[in-house]
Amino acid sequence: MPSVDDIRTALARVIDPELRASIVELGMVRSIDAHENGVVDVTVSLTTPGCPIRNHFQTSVVKEAKTVEGVTHVNVTFDVLSDTEKQGLQQKLGRSGGLPSGALAQVANVICVGSGKGGVGKSSVTANLAAALTAEGKKVGVLDADVWGYSIPRMFGLGGQRPPVSATRKILPLEAGGVKVMSIGFFVEEDSAVVWRGPMLHKALTQFLEDVDWGELDYLLVDLPPGTGDVSMTLAQLLPQAQFLIVTTPQATAQKVARRAAEMATKVNLEIGGIVENMSGFATPTGERYAIFGEGGGQELADELDVPLFGKVPLTMPLREQADAGVPLVATDPDDPAAQAIRSVARGIIAITPTQPIALQMAPEEPAATLPIVESKPKPKGMSLPMA
Numbered sequence: 194m195p196s197v198d199d200i201r202t203a204l205a206r207v208i209d210p211e212l213r214a215s216i217v218e219l220g221m222v223r224s225i226d227a228h229e230n231g232v233v234d235v236t237v238s239l240t241t242p243g244c245p246i247r248n249h250f251q252t253s254v255v256k257e258a259k260t261v262e263g264v265t266h267v268n269v270t271f272d273v274l275s276d277t278e279k280q281g282l283q284q285k286l287g288r289s290g291g292l293p294s295g296a297l298a299q300v301a302n303v304i305c306v307g308s309g310k311g312g313v314g315k316s317s318v319t320a321n322l323a324a325a326l327t328a329e330g331k332k333v334g335v336l337d338a339d340v341w342g343y344s345i346p347r348m349f350g351l352g353g354q355r356p357p358v359s360a361t362r363k364i365l366p367l368e369a370g371g372v373k374v375m376s377i378g379f380f381v382e383e384d385s386a387v388v389w390r391g392p393m394l395h396k397a398l399t400q401f402l403e404d405v406d407w408g409e410l411d412y413l414l415v416d417l418p419p420g421t422g423d424v425s426m427t428l429a430q431l432l433p434q435a436q437f438l439i440v441t442t443p444q445a446t447a448q449k450v451a452r453r454a455a456e457m458a459t460k461v462n463l464e465i466g467g468i469v470e471n472m473s474g475f476a477t478p479t480g481e482r483y484a485i486f487g488e489g490g491g492q493e494l495a496d497e498l499d500v501p502l503f504g505k506v507p508l509t510m511p512l513r514e515q516a517d518a519g520v521p522l523v524a525t526d527p528d529d530p531a532a533q534a535i536r537s538v539a540r541g542i543i544a545i546t547p548t549q550p551i552a553l554q555m556a557p558e559e560p561a562a563t564l565p566i567v568e569s570k571p572k573p574k575g576m577s578l579p580m581a
């Protein structure tokens with residue numbers, strides 16, 4: 194008959210990918226029964242009944258138990274840890290804020306980058322801020338939630354690519370310059386029009402947060418669509434601990450619409466982290482500056498909302514050229530005036546954000562909904578996100 198102790202030692206090699214520890218050490222192996230004929234029954238206790246990595250445990254437990262002499266067959270069953278057992282597990286992990294819930298468990302800060310209106314440079318700021326935070330030694334991810342105008346793949350030179358899926362059915366973000374990138378643009382034919390309805394949008398955004406393997410990140414930057422619509426509301430619900438960074442331009446009218454975005458954020462309890470003023474004058478290659486859109490809008494908004502103005506980013510030709518070339522300017526020419534301003538924004542953000550991961554609480558899932566409809570112009574490649 195196989196030895197139960199040997200089986201337990203073998204099962205210590207099964208690692209919970211989210212908790213990053215052995216299931217034996219975590220107390221998740223409820224029982225091991227070995228029989229004369231070499232059949233072994235193992236019960237594994239999960240943290241939640243719908244645990245997405247159940248299949249991973251099933252395969253790994255069978256594989257490791259079978260390495261023990263005399264084991265002919267392995268039956269794996271699952272149950273769920275009781276509340277007291279979960280508390281014990283939490284203590285073992287040394288966490289106070291709840292067990293990690295999904296893919297964002299190891300993300301320290303989520304920063305939603307939004308604007309009142311389109312075209313103010315929100316995506317350019319997001320891409321360059323990601324590069325600047327990376328240059329400061331931080332682990333950074335970018336989620337392009339600008340479902341109607343996704344431009345992040347192009348800005349990172351990742352247009353036309355499709356992310357792989359891991360053995361545990363998680364989508365793996367693509368990487369560019371050390372930044373992990375995920376976008377709805379990876380799943381639709383380039384330039385196709387995506388028509389979203391409320392519940393589908395909610396479901397797709399939930400999948401981007403829960404089913405993408407973001408891993409350990411200091412910052413997840415979320416590029417929001419302009420305005421105060423559905424996406425922002427959904428994300429505010431899903432990410433109650435996110436900060437909102439508002440990108441605006443210097444003129445008074447832009448400031449007025451940016452204020453509306455700020456009001457929306459306050460209504461849904463998103464904390465406003467600060468302001469970035471973009472297109473803050475035009476900087477020539479020789480360093481002269483022309484205030485073509487006026488001055489002071491960003492500071493006024495920051496004063497009014499009582500939040501910091503993280504920086505004033507001038508218009509420079511290389512910033513636009515680099516966006517088109519697919520490598521953020523900060524990575525290619527950190528001394529350009531716009532790159533310098535964004536690097537200073539990054540340092541300001543680092544100064545006021547925590548460094549320890551927080552277990553973000555995801556809101557309960559909405560009832561299942563189908564994925565976005567794509568108008569056939571051109572014909573879509575197939576719209577399902579590759580996940581269960």
Ligand SMILES: Nc1ncnc2c1ncn2[C@@H]1O[C@H](COP(=O)(O)OP(=O)(O)OP(=O)(O)O)[C@@H](O)[C@H]1O
Pocket residue numbers: 308310311312313314315316317318339342344418419471472506507508509510512513514516517531
């Ligand atoms: N500081 C800047 N200097 C030069 N060009 C800039 C600057 N900021 C943005 N741009 C250019 O302005 C255009 C719009 O920028 P971007 O796409 O980042 O704006 P957006 O606010 O994200 O737009 P949308 O709301 O449509 O998604 C792009 O061509 C971009 O390269």
